[in-house]
Amino acid sequence: QKEVEQNSGPLSVPEGAIASLNCTYSDRGSQSFFWYRQYSGKSPELIMFIYSNGDKEDGRFTAQLNKASQYVSLLIRDSQPSDSATYLCAVKGTGGYNKLIFGAGTRLAVHP
Amino acid sequence: DAGVTQSPTHLIKTRGQQVTLRCSPKSGHDTVSWYQQALGQGPQFIFQYYEEEERQRGNFPDRFSGHQFPNYSSELNVNALLLGDSALYLCASSTPDSIDTQYFGPGTRLTVL
Numbered sequence: 001q002k003e004v005e006q007n008s009g010p011l012s013v014p015e016g017a018i019a020s021l022n023c024t025y026s027d028r029g030s031q032s033f034f035w036y037r038q039y040s041g042k043s044p045e046l047i048m049f050i051y052s053n054g055d056k057e058d059g060r061f062t063a064q065l066n067k068a069s070q071y072v073s074l075l076i077r078d079s080q081p082s083d084s085a086t087y088l089c090a091v092k093g094t095g096g097y098n099k100l101i102f103g104a105g106t107r108l109a110v111h112p
Numbered sequence: 113d114a115g116v117t118q119s120p121t122h123l124i125k126t127r128g129q130q131v132t133l134r135c136s137p138k139s140g141h142d143t144v145s146w147y148q149q150a151l152g153q154g155p156q157f158i159f160q161y162y163e164e165e166e167r168q169r170g171n172f173p174d175r176f177s178g179h180q181f182p183n184y185s186s187e188l189n190v191n192a193l194l195l196g197d198s199a200l201y202l203c204a205s206s207t208p209d210s211i212d213t214q215y216f217g218p219g220t221r222l223t224v225l
């Protein structure tokens with residue numbers, strides 16, 4: 001079992017729709033969760049982090065965390081073609097320090 | 113305020129050669145982590161440097177080594193290059209107050225022929 005799992009996609013949504021990206025993790029002791037956006041050929045860009053169960057909203061983005069189900073999700077409202085990218089879910093490794101464990105990413109395609 | 117910088121941008125090497133990649137962290141950041149991202153995969157943690165010492169390491173062989181300098185900049189060295197070392201190498205820096213958020217540099221694309 002991979003430590004962080006994501007559906008590779010592509011997830012195709014029409015412009016203006018809500019895109020829902022999902023991630024599961026295996027270490028029940030994990031406490032910190034991150035979503036990065038990566039455009040083709042570029043480096044990952046941090047867009048959200050969440051530590052507590054529930055929802056966290058930032059503009060068009062909402063991160064959702066359910067530690068009991070070991071599940072993290074990212075919702076993108078009013079999706080735009082510029083949101084087309086790979087979205088990486090990352091979990092802070094347990095045992096101290098801030099090593100990040102990444103999933104393989106979900107490719108999102110927003111079509112006009 | 114300059115972000116994380118890396119050099120070179122691209123590099124082509126042949127099998128068996130050695131390579132050194134460089135990273136300068138964001139101003140005010142003192143912790144540097146290195147990641148390897150193969151095509152179609154998420155970044156994989158190589159190691160992390162703090163106060164000029166390696167304090168955590170991922171599942172990478174000893175061919176991968178690093179260094180951190182007093183100004184917090186860092187180098188990643190890879191010896192005896194293999195074709196499988198071809199990847200995007202990412203440096204990430206963080207602050208003492210926000211150790212849970214890492215900011216990535218633009219990366220170095222290494223191609224091993």
